[in-house]
Amino acid sequence: MYDSGKIITGIVIFVVLVTFPIWYNLGRATPPPDPKIDTPVIQEMKVKQCIEPKQAMKGNHMKILDEWRHTVVRNGERIYTAPDGKQYDMSLQNTCMKCHSNKTQFCDQCHNYLKVNPYCWDCHIVPKEKK
Amino acid sequence: MIEKALTGSKGYYTWLGFLGIFILTGVGCYLYQFNEGLRITGLSRDVSWGFYIAQFTFLVGVAASAVMLVLPYYLHDVKAFGKITILGEFLAIASVTMCILFIFVDLGNPVRILNVMMYPTPNSILFWDMIVLNGYLFLNIFIGWNVLAAERKAVAPPKWVKPLIYISIPWAVSIHTVTAFLYAGLPGRHFWLTAIMAVRFLGSAFAAGPALLVILALIVRRTTGFDAGNEAIKKLINIITYAMLASIFFVILEIFTAFYSNIPSHKHALQYLFWGLEGHNKYTTWTWISVVVGILSALLLLLPWTRNKIGIAAVACAGVFASLWIEKGLTLVVTGFIPNPLEQVVEYAPTLPEILIGLGVWATGFLVLTLLYKIATDVKLDPNSAHVH
Amino acid sequence: MGLNRRDFLKIAGVSSLFGLGGKLAWEVLGPGALEASTKPAPLTAAKHWAMVIDTRKFKSEADMQKCIDACNKAHNVPQIPGAKEEIKWIWLEKYGHVFPDDEHQYVSEAVEHKRFLTFCNHCTNPPCVRVCPTQATFKRADGIVMMDMHRCIGCRFCMAGCPYGSRSFNWGDPRRYLKEPTNPEYPTRSKGVVEKCTFCEERLAKGLHPACVEASNGALIFGDLANPNSEVRKLLKENYSIRRKPGLGTAPNLFYLV
Numbered sequence: 001m002y003d004s005g006k007i008i009t010g011i012v013i014f015v016v017l018v019t020f021p022i023w024y025n026l027g028r029a030t031p032p033p034d035p036k037i038d039t040p041v042i043q044e045m046k047v048k049q050c051i052e053p054k055q056a057m058k059g060n061h062m063k064i065l066d067e068w069r070h071t072v073v074r075n076g077e078r079i080y081t082a083p084d085g086k087q088y089d090m091s092l093q094n095t096c097m098k099c100h101s102n103k104t105q106f107c108d109q110c111h112n113y114l115k116v117n118p119y120c121w122d123c124h125i126v127p128k129e130k131k
Numbered sequence: 132m133i134e135k136a137l138t139g140s141k142g143y144y145t146w147l148g149f150l151g152i153f154i155l156t157g158v159g160c161y162l163y164q165f166n167e168g169l170r171i172t173g174l175s176r177d178v179s180w181g182f183y184i185a186q187f188t189f190l191v192g193v194a195a196s197a198v199m200l201v202l203p204y205y206l207h208d209v210k211a212f213g214k215i216t217i218l219g220e221f222l223a224i225a226s227v228t229m230c231i232l233f234i235f236v237d238l239g240n241p242v243r244i245l246n247v248m249m250y251p252t253p254n255s256i257l258f259w260d261m262i263v264l265n266g267y268l269f270l271n272i273f274i275g276w277n278v279l280a281a282e283r284k285a286v287a288p289p290k291w292v293k294p295l296i297y298i299s300i301p302w303a304v305s306i307h308t309v310t311a312f313l314y315a316g317l318p319g320r321h322f323w324l325t326a327i328m329a330v331r332f333l334g335s336a337f338a339a340g341p342a343l344l345v346i347l348a349l350i351v352r353r354t355t356g357f358d359a360g361n362e363a364i365k366k367l368i369n370i371i372t373y374a375m376l377a378s379i380f381f382v383i384l385e386i387f388t389a390f391y392s393n394i395p396s397h398k399h400a401l402q403y404l405f406w407g408l409e410g411h412n413k414y415t416t417w418t419w420i421s422v423v424v425g426i427l428s429a430l431l432l433l434l435p436w437t438r439n440k441i442g443i444a445a446v447a448c449a450g451v452f453a454s455l456w457i458e459k460g461l462t463l464v465v466t467g468f469i470p471n472p473l474e475q476v477v478e479y480a481p482t483l484p485e486i487l488i489g490l491g492v493w494a495t496g497f498l499v500l501t502l503l504y505k506i507a508t509d510v511k512l513d514p515n516s517a518h519v520h
Numbered sequence: 521m522g523l524n525r526r527d528f529l530k531i532a533g534v535s536s537l538f539g540l541g542g543k544l545a546w547e548v549l550g551p552g553a554l555e556a557s558t559k560p561a562p563l564t565a566a567k568h569w570a571m572v573i574d575t576r577k578f579k580s581e582a583d584m585q586k587c588i589d590a591c592n593k594a595h596n597v598p599q600i601p602g603a604k605e606e607i608k609w610i611w612l613e614k615y616g617h618v619f620p621d622d623e624h625q626y627v628s629e630a631v632e633h634k635r636f637l638t639f640c641n642h643c644t645n646p647p648c649v650r651v652c653p654t655q656a657t658f659k660r661a662d663g664i665v666m667m668d669m670h671r672c673i674g675c676r677f678c679m680a681g682c683p684y685g686s687r688s689f690n691w692g693d694p695r696r697y698l699k700e701p702t703n704p705e706y707p708t709r710s711k712g713v714v715e716k717c718t719f720c721e722e723r724l725a726k727g728l729h730p731a732c733v734e735a736s737n738g739a740l741i742f743g744d745l746a747n748p749n750s751e752v753r754k755l756l757k758e759n760y761s762i763r764r765k766p767g768l769g770t771a772p773n774l775f776y777l778v
Contacts, residue, residue, distance in 0.1 A: 168690065168692040169689075169692075170604075170691035170692035172691075174691070175604040175605070175691075176606050176679075176689065177685070179676045237676075238674050238712070239713060239714075243672075243673045246653075246656075247673065250654045252655050255650070255651055255654075255677070257651065317681050317683075318683050318769065319684075319765065467680070468680075471685055472682065474620040477603065
C-alpha cells in the first residue's frame with residue numbers, strides 16, 4: 001500500500017473527529033431530569049392542571065410558546081382558550097412563570113439534561129427563587 | 132482541479148500562512164464581538180453602519196466589475212481578454228465571498244440570518260440584495276469552474292454555460308444597482324438620496340475593480356509566469372480611465388446640485404467631508420487624499436506618455452483603487468449618517484477589533500482568490516491543456 | 521377597514537367572558553372608556569392610534585421627565601451612560617432638532633429654549649417597515665409600528681431608514697445596566713436587536729392608556745384618529761398642529777400643539 005502512513009494517520013484523525021461528541025461527554029454525568037412542580041401557587045391549586053395535559057405540555061410546550069409569541073406580538077391576540085374552556089393570558093413571563101416560579105427546578109432540569117439552550121431568558125425575566 | 136491548490140512553491144505557502152495569521156486574528160476578534168455585541172465597534176445610535184457595511188459596498192463594486200471583461204469577451208468577441216477573463220470571474224467570486232462575510236459580521240444577531248429566507252420580504256431591498264449576491268456568486272462559480280475545466284480537457288465548455296454567461300452580464304449590473312438602492316431609497320438621508328447613486332456606484336466599480344485586476348494580473352505574471360497579455364492590460368486601462376473620469380464627473384454633479392440649489396440639508400454631508408461640520412472633521416484629510424490621488428491617477432492614465440509605461444500605469448491603478456476605496460469603502464456610508472436625523476453631528480471611527488475583523492475578512496477573500504488563481508494559472512500553464520477559443 | 525365578523529365574534533365572545541356582555545364590545549372598550557375597563561381584554565377596535573402632544577400644557581421639563589420615567593420604568597429601558605450605546609424610547613430635544621425645517625433665527629424665545637418630547641411617530645407610511653428584511657418591524661392594523669424582538673436579526677437597516685432617529689440598537693447586553701428590572705411584568709431586550717416605542721401596545725391590550733399619557737397630566741392625548749368624535753380629532757380640529765418632517769411623506773401620527 002502506498003502512503004500507508006499518511007492514510008492511517010488520516011483515518012485516525014477522521015475517527016477521532018467523528019466520535020468527538022461521544023468522548024467529549026464521557027465522564028460528565030448529568031443527573032437525570034427531575035422537574036419539580038412544588039411551587040406555592042401550584043400547591044394551592046385544587047386540580048393541579050396546566051393549560052393542557054401533562055403529556056401534551058411535555059412534548060409540545062415549545063411549540064405552544066412559539067405559537068403564543070407569534071400570536072401575541074404579531075397579531076395582538078392575547079387570550080388562549082385551553083381544551084377545557086379555561087382562558088389564559090398568553091404570556092411566558094406573566095402566566096407560565098406565575099405557577100412555575102421555579103425555573104431552575106422546572107425548566108432547567110430537562111433543558112440542561114438535553115443540552116438545549118432556549119434564549120427565552122435573554123429577555124424574559126425569571127422569577128426570583130429562594131436558594 | 133482542486134488538487135492544484137494543494138501543491139505549490141515555498142512562496143505560495145508563505146503567502147497562505149501570512150493570510151492565515153490575519154484570518155485567525157479576525158476570527159478571534161469576531162468571537163469577542165459575538166460575545167460582547169457590536170459595542171466593541173465604533174458604531175453608535177447615530178452612526179449605525181460603518182466600516183463593515185462600507186467594505187461590503189465597495190466590494191460589491193469589485194465583484195460587479197468582472198462584467199467589464201465578460202461583456203467585451205463574450206458579447207463583442209474581444210480576443211485580447213481570452214486569458215484574463217477567468218481572473219476577473221475568480222476575483223468576482225472572492226469579492227462576493229467578502230461581501231457576504233461583511234454583512235454577516237455586521238449583524239447584531241448573526242444566528243438568525245436565515246430569517247431573511249424564512250420570512251421573504253420583497254419590499255426590503257436587503258432581501259433582493261441577498262438574492263442577487265448569492266445568485267452572482269453561484270453564476271461565477273459555475274461559469275469560471277466549467278470554462279476552466281473544459282480548457283483543461285481541451286474541449287469546448289458545456290453548452291449550458293453560454294446562457295449562464297449571458298445572464299451574468301445584466302446580473303453584474305443588478306448587484307451594484309440593488310446595493311445602491313439600499314441607500315438611495317431612504318427618506319431623510321440626504322447624502323444618499325440621489326437618483327445617480329446606482330450609476331455612481333457602477334462608475335466607481337468599473338474603475339476600482341479593473342484597477343485591482345491590472346495589479347493582480349501583473350503580480351500573477353511575475354509570480355507564476357502566466358501572462359494575461361499586454362493588450363488585455365492596455366484595454367483594461369482604457370476602461371479604468373473612462374470609468375474613473377465618469378466617476379469624478381458624477382461626484383461633481385452631486386456637488387453642483389447640493390451647492391447651487393443651496394439647500395442646507397443637501398450641503399451638510401459634503402461640507403462635512405470637505406471642510407468639516409461644526410468643528411467635526413475626522414474625514415476631511417481622507418477626502419482630500421481621495422480627491423487628489425483620484426484626479427492625479429486619472430491624469431496619469433489619460434496621458435499617452437504615462438499610460439503606456441506599465442510601471443506608471445500600475446501605480447496609477449493603485450491610486451485609482453485607493454481613491455475609490457476611501458470614497459466608497461470609508462466615507463460614503465459614514466457620511467450618510469452625518470448629520471443625524473436631528474441635525475446633530477456625531478462622528479464615527481472604527482475601533483481596533485473592528486478593523487482586525489475587517490482585515491480578517493479581506494484576508495479570507497484573498498485566500499479564496501489565491502487558491503482560485505493558483506488553480507487557474509496551473510491549468511493555463513499546463514502544456515497538456517489546450518486552448519480552445 | 522371595518523371590523524369583520526370573525527373579529528367581532530372574538531371581541532364579543534371574550535368580553536362576555538369578562539362580564540362585559542351587556543354592551544357592544546367597542547362601546548365599552550372604545551377610547552375614553554379605556555380606563556373604565558380594568559379586566560384583560562383583547563385589542564380595542566381602534567383603527568388608527570395617534571397622539572397629540574400639547575406642549576403648552578407642560579409647565580416644566582420636570583413634567584415631561586415624568587412621562588419619560590414612566591416609559592422607562594414600564595419597559596425596563598436601561599439607563600446607559602454616554603450617547604454611544606444609549607437606548608431611548610422617549611426623550612427631550614431642542615426645537616431645532618425636533619423640527620429642523622422650521623427653525624429660524626427669530627423663533628420666539630419660549631420655543632427656542634423649550635425642549636420637546638420626541639419618540640416613534642408610528643408613521644402611516646413607515647420607512648423602517650419598508651426596509652426591514654424579515655418583517656421584524658411591521659405595521660399593525662391599528663396603526664402601531666411594532667417590533668418583533670424574536671425575529672430581529674440586527675441589520676439596523678430600519679435605523680438608517682428612520683428619518684427621526686427614533687430607533688435604538690442594543691450594542692451590548694442591556695441587562696448590564698439594569699441590575700433590577702423596573703417592571704417585572706415586561707421583558708428586557710437582548711443584545712443585537714433594535715427597539716423603540718410601541719405605543720404601549722401591551723397596556724392597550726389591557727385597556728390602559730400608554731404609560732407616558734398616564735403620567736402626562738393631560739398634556740399627552742391618545743386616541744383613535746379614525747373616530748371623528750375622539751378627543752384627538754377634536755383637539756386637531758380646534759388647534760393648529762405640526763408634525764415632524766411632513767415633507768418626507770411618512771405621515772407621522774404624533775401631532776404637536778405649540
